[in-house]
Amino acid sequence: MTALETIRAALAQAASRLGASDVEVALERPRDPTHGDVATNLALTLAKKLGQKPRAVADKLIAGLELPAGLVRKIEVAGPGFINFFLADAQVVSALPAILSAGANYGKTDVGHGATFNVEFVSANPTGPLHVGHGRQAALGDAIAALLEWTGWRVSREFYYNDAGSQIMNLARSVQARIRQARGLPAEIPEQGYQGDYIREIAERYIAEHPQDNEGADLEAVRRYAVRELRAEQDRDLQAFGVKFDVYFLESSLYTTGKVEETTRRLVAAGHTYEKDGALWLRTTDFGDDKDRVMRKSAEKGSDYTYFLPDVAYHVTKWERGFHHALNVQGSDHHGTVARVRIGLQALEMGIPQGYPEYVLHQMVTVMRGGDEVKLSKRAGSYMTVRDLVEEVGRDAVRYFYLMRRGETHFVFDVDLAKSQTDENPVFYVQMAHARMVGIYRVAGRDPASVSAAGVDLSVLTQPEEADLIKELADFPAMVQGAAAAREPHRITGYLEGLARIAHAWYHKYRVLGEPEEAARLVLARAVQQVLANGLSLLGIRAPERM
RNA sequence: GCGCCCGUAGCUCAGGUGGAUAGAGCAGCAGCCUUCUAAGCUGUUGGUCGGAGGUUCGAAUCCUCCCGGGCGCACCA
CATH class of the missing domain: 3.30.1360.70 (Arginyl tRNA synthetase N-terminal domain)
Structure with a gap:
């Protein structure tokens, strides 16, 4: 206790x-x-x-x-x-042996009791590269998933590919148009099509790899090829960013497995639907929506399902796959879908709780370089991609920067600051604190992993900075728990900056090696290093041993 | 018009689920280098928490209204 x-x-x-x-x-x-x-x-x-x-x-x-x-x-x-x-002083100091013996597990708790939790994020349509907004979502989703893991949940990270909707047809037609243009045939990008250079590149590769269809006549083959290429591209970006998913869920599978049909039948059976103007509607107003929503379009609009129904069917699969806790990380521009998905699940009357799934919405990202905003234009196809950002400033800084602000605020990514190798750069500052603690051991010629508090008189740690430091370290598990409960990774970056500040101050003011307090201070340095390392690893950021 | 988010120091932002005198970084000002990394540290100036009401022992935090900014309101996703 x-x-x-x-x-x-x-x-x-x-x-x-x-x-x-x-x-x-x-x-x-x-x-x-x-x-x-x-x-x-x-x-x-x-x-x-x-x-x-x-x-x-x-x-x-x-x-x-x-x-x-x-x-x-x-x-x-x-x-x-x-x-x-x-x-009492002895109480304060007693945190240190506990930290050392817990090691890389220090900060973990078991509020989730091993129950499963589905965290869906990124879920970008395979119609283009991942841009800086997706990057924020990747960092946020991955960190929230890690926070849940640290508090005892068994987390599955999931990516949902909208590979079946009309946007995909736009993509296919866009690529097809570029193929034809490349062959000198008259063709134009469709009205709602995609303009970026990457479309041209996919078109060229398609031609090279499809000698039997080098004019792109087979639209279905073009579609499959483009989706596959873009998915592979996104996967490479995510890998470079250090984000791994457990499940890639394809929207198209909801059709091939009959899940969309089944969900439709259930909604009809539950009695909340009606037909009007040739379309099938869900009476979402029964559940507080301001107007009813179309589930399946009328014949003259193609009789397709709207995006709404596969979304509901998809979340039914989450529930049926045993995920009674599910969280979606999305851009706030999609907040309109939140209520509708939940209403769809309620209308099924299958015992899914009202607040299911949970959402974390985040605001937009703008990028600043040299004091100016980097202009992004999706229409003209000019992108700042996650990969551009990672290549320019490095993975650790990108992740840290994305995580250091609350998701609800509009985020300005300062490229110059992220690249700078000074203490003004928070990620650098925190990593430096870690490297310094390790540095003490390097100079002492000792392996940090071998340090133990056994037999060390810790009561000599009497300086006020030392008590502050230890209390801060003792706070870490509660910090992690609070951040996890609120789904707010930025609390961890804030905590790490505070801890680094005290650690730098302590390091500067007191010496470790060659002092009477050496043994005890080595334990303290080791504990600080451990907590910094744990916090950084939780956020997916490296804790370098030297810089 | 309706819905969601935001508004805190000159700037960028915290504020741990309603607590005590509202905090940090940067910028500004004043200092500190024979050191285990000065790639650092110490001190200090700076506030009508957008505004007005309300709830209570107590509000930046909860409620109502208003002002300003962002986003969304399709048989697009």
């Missing part, structure tokens, strides 16, 4: 003695160190229920508190009625 858990339990018991049983005891680490190491607002929340003044309740709670000896060195009531706990 950790110090925190002990305090929590003791408070709950003291509260029940005052006649308040089953209370939620909230503990927090105060921002202001003069407010102690652990604080609770329990007396404030109980005051009303008990009809007494908060500070009086606090005094009574403290009087009824049974804590083991040696845990805290001071307890005080402060402000409107907060109870502040000051941990």
Whole structure:
């Protein structure tokens, strides 16, 4: 039982003695160190229920508190009625052996109890290369998946390919047009077609590899070829970015397995559909939508399903594949689909919870270079791709930058800052802190992995910076848990920057080697290095041993 | 018009699920190099939390309205 858990339990018991049983005891680490190491607002929340003044309740709670000896060195009531706990020095220092023995697992918890969790992200249509917006999504999705894994979920990373819709036909016709142009035949890119240079390149390769159809007459073959090429291209980009998916789910499979038909039948059977103007509609207004939605188009529009139905069918497969927790990372420009997918699942009346699936939406990305915005025009086919970015600034910096801001904010990617090798660059700053800790061991001629706290007198770590550092390290598991629960990886980058700052300050102010405190400080340096490494690896960023 | 997101220091942004005197980096100002990496560190200036109400012991955080910016509102995906 950790110090925190002990305090929590003791408070709950003291509260029940005052006649308040089953209370939620909230503990927090105060921002202001003069407010102690652990604080609770329990007396404030109980005051009303008990009809007494908060500070009086606090005094009574403290009087009824049974804590083991040696845990805290001071307890005080402060402000409107907060109870502040000051941990004994031995308690603070005891975090270090725990960190070293947990090693690469330090920070992991088991709130998920090994239950499965499906995280879908990127899911770009195979109609072009991955652009900088997809990059943000790849970084976010992968980091959220990792956060869930760190908190005990069994995560499956999933990529959904829309390889069956009308956009794919646009792609095929665009490539076909380029093939014909390359052969000197009259042809034009369709109205909604794709203009980029990559289309021309695919056309040229198609001609080279299809001597029997070098005018692209076989549209279906062109389509298959273009999709395959673009998927391979996207896979290479994702690989360069260090993102791996467990499942690639093809929209087309929903048709070949009959899942779309089946979902349609179920919706009809559930009684929420009707026909109007030759189309099949779902009465989404029954579930709070502002208008009903078409499921299957009328004959004159081609009798195709709209995108909506395969989306619903797809999420049915997630549920049926056993994923009772599912999260989709999407650009906020698709937020309109959120309610509709959920409504579709509700209309099936098959016991899927209302908030399923969960969504994390993120805003757009703009790229700045030399103080100017890099203009992106999809129409003209001028792209800034993920690969361009990775090649220019490096994988680690790209990932870190994508993750250091909340997803809800519009993100400005500063290429110059990301490339800079100075402390203004946060990823550099954090990696440098890690390299420095390793550097101490290098100079000492010791293998960091062999360090243990056994037999080391840690009580000599008495400097204020050392206590700060240790408390920060002890915070890591709670940080990870909070970031996972909120699906907010940026909390981890913020934490790492804060930890790096304290570590740099400590490193600068105190020496390790050759000091009386050497053994204990080596343990501390090792613990700092371990936590930095764990945080970085969680985010998919390397922790270099030297820079 | 309707829906979602955003508005916090000169700039870029945090603010751990309602807590104590609103924080950090950069920029500015004042300092620190015989050192395990100065690729660094220390100190300091700077705020009408877009605005107005409300909820309560307590609001940047929750509710309502308004202002400003982004995105979305198809038998496109």
